[in-house]
Amino acid sequence: MAKNLVIVESPAKAKTIGKFLGKDFSVKSSIGHIRDMPKKNMGIDIENNFIPTYEITTDKKKVVADLRKAVKVAEKVYLATDEDREGEAIAWHLLEALNLPKDTPRIVFHEITKSAITNAIVKPRTVDYQLVDAQQARRIIDRLVGFEISPVLWRKISGARSAGRVQSPVMRLVVEREREISQHITNSTYKVKAELVSEGGEMSEVKLSKEFESKEQALAFANALLSANLTVASTEKKPSKRSSKPPFITSTLQQEASQKLGFSVKQTMTLAQNLYREGSITYMRTDSFTLSEIAIEAAGQVIAKEFGSDYHHIRRYKTKDTGAQEAHEAIRPTDLTKPSIFGIEDQAAKLYSLIYKRTLACQMSDAQLQKTQIKINISGLEEKFLANGEILTFPGFLRVYDYLSSEDKLLPDLNKGDILSLASFKARESFSRAKPRYTEASLVKKIEEMGIGRPSTFATMVSTVQDRNYVTKETREGVERAYQLIEIKDNQVIQSQPSEVTGAEKNKLFPTNVAYLLTDFLVKYFDNIIDYKFTAKLESDFDTIATQNVPWQGVVKNFYTPFHQKIEDAADISREETHGMRELGTDPKSGKPVSVRFGRYGAFAQIGHKDDKDKPAFASLRGSLDIESITLDEALELFNMPRTVGETDDFGTIKANYGRFGPYIQYGKKYVALKEDTPEEVSLEKALELIKAKEKFDAERIIKAFDDSDIQVLNGRFGPYIWNGKKKSKGQKNITIKKVFGDKAPADLTLEECKKAVTGKLKPKVKKKTVKKKVTKR
Numbered sequence: 001m002a003k004n005l006v007i008v009e010s011p012a013k014a015k016t017i018g019k020f021l022g023k024d025f026s027v028k029s030s031i032g033h034i035r036d037m038p039k040k041n042m043g044i045d046i047e048n049n050f051i052p053t054y055e056i057t058t059d060k061k062k063v064v065a066d067l068r069k070a071v072k073v074a075e076k077v078y079l080a081t082d083e084d085r086e087g088e089a090i091a092w093h094l095l096e097a098l099n100l101p102k103d104t105p106r107i108v109f110h111e112i113t114k115s116a117i118t119n120a121i122v123k124p125r126t127v128d129y130q131l132v133d134a135q136q137a138r139r140i141i142d143r144l145v146g147f148e149i150s151p152v153l154w155r156k157i158s159g160a161r162s163a164g165r166v167q168s169p170v171m172r173l174v175v176e177r178e179r180e181i182s183q184h185i186t187n188s189t190y191k192v193k194a195e196l197v198s199e200g201g202e203m204s205e206v207k208l209s210k211e212f213e214s215k216e217q218a219l220a221f222a223n224a225l226l227s228a229n230l231t232v233a234s235t236e237k238k239p240s241k242r243s244s245k246p247p248f249i250t251s252t253l254q255q256e257a258s259q260k261l262g263f264s265v266k267q268t269m270t271l272a273q274n275l276y277r278e279g280s281i282t283y284m285r286t287d288s289f290t291l292s293e294i295a296i297e298a299a300g301q302v303i304a305k306e307f308g309s310d311y312h313h314i315r316r317y318k319t320k321d322t323g324a325q326e327a328h329e330a331i332r333p334t335d336l337t338k339p340s341i342f343g344i345e346d347q348a349a350k351l352y353s354l355i356y357k358r359t360l361a362c363q364m365s366d367a368q369l370q371k372t373q374i375k376i377n378i379s380g381l382e383e384k385f386l387a388n389g390e391i392l393t394f395p396g397f398l399r400v401y402d403y404l405s406s407e408d409k410l411l412p413d414l415n416k417g418d419i420l421s422l423a424s425f426k427a428r429e430s431f432s433r434a435k436p437r438y439t440e441a442s443l444v445k446k447i448e449e450m451g452i453g454r455p456s457t458f459a460t461m462v463s464t465v466q467d468r469n470y471v472t473k474e475t476r477e478g479v480e481r482a483y484q485l486i487e488i489k490d491n492q493v494i495q496s497q498p499s500e501v502t503g504a505e506k507n508k509l510f511p512t513n514v515a516y517l518l519t520d521f522l523v524k525y526f527d528n529i530i531d532y533k534f535t536a537k538l539e540s541d542f543d544t545i546a547t548q549n550v551p552w553q554g555v556v557k558n559f560y561t562p563f564h565q566k567i568e569d570a571a572d573i574s575r576e577e578t579h580g581m582r583e584l585g586t587d588p589k590s591g592k593p594v595s596v597r598f599g600r601y602g603a604f605a606q607i608g609h610k611d612d613k614d615k616p617a618f619a620s621l622r623g624s625l626d627i628e629s630i631t632l633d634e635a636l637e638l639f640n641m642p643r644t645v646g647e648t649d650d651f652g653t654i655k656a657n658y659g660r661f662g663p664y665i666q667y668g669k670k671y672v673a674l675k676e677d678t679p680e681e682v683s684l685e686k687a688l689e690l691i692k693a694k695e696k697f698d699a700e701r702i703i704k705a706f707d708d709s710d711i712q713v714l715n716g717r718f719g720p721y722i723w724n725g726k727k728k729s730k731g732q733k734n735i736t737i738k739k740v741f742g743d744k745a746p747a748d749l750t751l752e753e754c755k756k757a758v759t760g761k762l763k764p765k766v767k768k769k770t771v772k773k774k775v776t777k778r
Contacts, residue, residue: 002026005074088131134546184434202412247330250455258441289317361401368394425488451536478504646684
């Protein structure tokens with residue numbers, strides 16, 4: 001029997017650590033948190049200094065029971081949960097739930113290696129109650145927000161599920177960026193590029209030193225260029241360098257994995273967590289750029305061996321953020337002699353390789369470059385042509401990381417006074433762009449800059465706003481746009497108007513209609529939970545609890561008192577205030593007003609007013625349409641449904657429309673879902689193809705039909721059944737034949753029997769179970 005018990009968070013981590021410890025140690029897992037506040041009520045005594053009530057969660061009762069058994073037989077227990085605040089809180093909950101003494105050894109390590117584990121065992125500490133208090137303050141405030149504001153949102157805003165303390169500012173960022181984009185006014189300028197040829201026949205790509213504001217200016221320049229002389233005004237060469245980036249922290253790993261590997265932040269953290277638990281990398285939730293001296297030395301040895309000493313340059317990084325935990329390390333491989341790992345999934349291997357290269361690169365020499373700029377005079381004109389080149393003279397860290405991003409661009413060897421001639425010329429109309437929509441990675445970067453959340457919460461914050469349907473990640477096709485092009489060909493100025501596709505988006509974040517309403521509501525009535533500075537200040541308060549032993553109850557009270565007052569004030573807010581209409585204009589056919597708003601089943605357009613004699617017409621907003629940007633024409637287009645696709649002898653009028661469950665084709669009383677085509681575009685030929693496929697499917701399903709009734713006997717997924725003839729019918733149910741009629745053949749059923757079955761007049765034939773009598777031995 002093992003003398004020592006080590007309790008960790010995850011089974012995978014337990015398995016890895018178990019390999020390093022001898023037979024005297026037993027390693028078990030709590031599988032995350034074991035206690036939480038009760039689900040059915042708030043679980044916080046507000047009147048008694050916000051004291052929380054904790055209980056063992058239902059899914060962890062067996063885990064706790066097994067741990068209690070293990071504790072009883074162990075001579076010594078070690079708590080080895082993760083080294084962040086969440087891990088410290090889990091250690092404290094284990095201490096309480098397992099009735100362990102307060103001086104129970106608590107061990108921490110930022111990498112799962114034999115040396116790290118054994119060193120931690122030798123130098124344990126006790127549970128850090130300041131870290132526990134910081135986590136508890138965060139958890140209690142988040143609980144108060146969730147429990148008190150959610151009922152307000154359910155009553156006031158359709159579609160709003162809840163408003164998290166840190167998720168709400170994240171949602172607001174996406175909403176405000178979308179509004180910036182929609183309000184952007186596009187301006188155009190003309191950018192000039194050309195190719196020049198030297199007397200020796202060498203080609204140079206050049207650009208003009210300025211942009212033209214109008215087509216007339218660009219045309220005037222092109223015409224003047226026809227007779228101008230081009231001479232080299234100057235050549236300037238100067239050395240330059242590029243330095244490697246610091247090792248990864250949580251946020252930069254998420255950003256780089258998104259940009260280079262296409263991973264979502266959630267996917268990145270899942271893969272990184274698995275790599276950590278298997279002992280391949282250090283702890284993946286960190287905001288410290290620090291590398292241990294052991295890691296710096298190991299990196300130096302690998303670099304010298306693989307590339308030579310010229311490529312080695314020791315760097316010791318410091319974290320600028322005063323709240324960062326310098327005791328932690330940056331994310332790095334635990335063994336720098338392993339550039340890759342075999343036997344793991346492909347995506348995890350790619351992420352490991354990225355971490356390995358970044359770690360090695362940060363201890364390598366700068367890349368040395370030579371930059372060249374050539375200025376070319378244009379006779380009779382003030383503007384100059386510029387040619388820029390870059391030569392990599394020493395790759396340095398680029399041998400390992402991001403080498404392809406620095407491609408050599410050589411320029412011909414030109415001297416002052418050399419004469420050049422024009423080979424090609426283009427003045428292209430270009431359009432100003434709004435700020436880009438957020439990707440998951442750029443959103444993480446933004447919230448980190450603003451001090452919202454901490455490394456352990458970034459991925460959760462970004463995924464939660466998507467899970468609650470406040471933000472969606474979408475790929476959208478662009479639209480075609482014409483632009484002006486001015487060229488010089490055969491010594492003549494030629495104008496044309498080509499087109500380009502613009503506005504395409506890949507995996508970008510868009511706010512949903514309910515996000516606009518919820519953001520405006522929170523900004524107006526609950527500014528303290530959606531204000532960026534306030535949220536960042538609260539994160540700073542949590543850091544103060546963790547580092548300066550500030551009582552957590554005071555932080556909670558300072559937040560809750562003004563927040564609760566706003567909750568009480570919200571009782572008087574009318575639903576009309578939170579679902580205000582946006583007027584779009586007038587319907588040319590009816591002369592009635594057209595508006596959009598958010599309702600119980602989502603965003604919709606409306607023609608007319610509820611007080612009109614005739615009822616108003618309604619149409620749901622579809623696809624990428626939203627309340628903020630929809631136009632009158634787009635809204636009116638929604639009312640062109642159902643669309644008549646065609647008339648046929650066999651199936652009568654065929655219509656296409658949108659329904660609650662998506663687009664569909666209707667013929668008579670039957671419906672077919674549209675999968676690939678839209679109701680606006682589906683052809684009669686395609687509709688008939690879908691209808692015939694459905695008819696064939698139905699024919700194979702039907703066992704028996706009756707002339708005078710819609711009731712049918714059908715083959716179903718779980719065997720033959722009686723269909724009541726209607727999709728929804730009060731008092732009539734679909735009936736499984738075997739339950740009511742036993743082994744009677746479905747084809748032999750009469751209409752009368754079927755009617756009695758669906759109306760419940762025939763009782764199911766229940767087989768009597770044989771009950772064995774228990775014999776008591778005396």
